[in-house]
Amino acid sequence: MSGAVDHGEARRLLLAQVREAYGRAAYTHKTHEKQADLCFESHKRQQRLLLTLAVISSGSFLASLLGLLVNESWAALGTSFIALLVTGINLGTKTFKYGEDTQKHRDVAAKVWNLRESYQSLIVDLQSNTITVDEGRARRDSLQREALATYGEAPRSTAKAYHRAQEALQRKEDLTFSTEELDLLLPAGLRSTAERGRDEGK
Structure with a gap:
């Protein structure tokens, strides 16, 4: 009888640990999804600003050539300043690679999604007693190794992305139907x- 109780307690503790791992995976997945959204928003703003300044620069240059501006020296100065801004933003795109960062976070989110679903499947199997505790431990250990590899190569996320993920999971209930x-x-x-x-x- 004592052995049966111990076995049941072992299953309960294992299940609690797997549930905790599932929760962490759910938050990590949603955080990287939100971070990808933030990076994509920054990428779009960066591209729009670059395009706008390039158009303004070209327009001012043509206007100065055609003598449409009152003071051509000011037009030349403004054109040079805008060209300098365009150069600065072009350099910024090499430093702040929002497009690449967007894809990196999406790739990590896809891997963590699979991890999260695997934890959920393990929870179902443990609760339904379709696997033994030893089998559950083996699958848990395998998932922990997968989690270590996935989390280790993941790019850093921001507090803003985490708060968006928290709101999506707790208030909007993104994972529930x-x-x-x-x-x-x-x-x-x-x-x-x-x-x-x-x-x-x-």
Whole structure:
């Protein structure tokens, strides 16, 4: 009897640990998704600013050539200043590679998504007693090695991305669906019993 209790306690503790790992993976996945969004927003602003300044620079130069501006010396000075800004932003694109950073965070998010889903599958198997505690430990250890490799190569995220992820998970409930929502997404044969009954009664 004592052995059975110990076995049950071992399963409970393992399940608690896996649930904790699932929670960390869920937050990491969503944080890198939000960080990718932030990087993409910065990339778009950077490109728009560069394009705008290039157009203004060209327009001012043409205007000065055509004598459309009152003071050509001021036009030349303004054109030179804008050209300097364009050069500075071009150099900035080599330092702040928002486009590349966007892809890096998306790649990490994709890997962590798979990790998160694997933890969820392990939780289901542990709760349904379809695997032994030893099998659960082996899968946990394998997932921990995968997590170490994934988290180790992940680029740094910001506090802003984490807060966006927190809001998405806690307030907007990004990872949860109501029974009705799931039934609409699933084919009739995989819907809940009540929904299938309504379909069959039509």
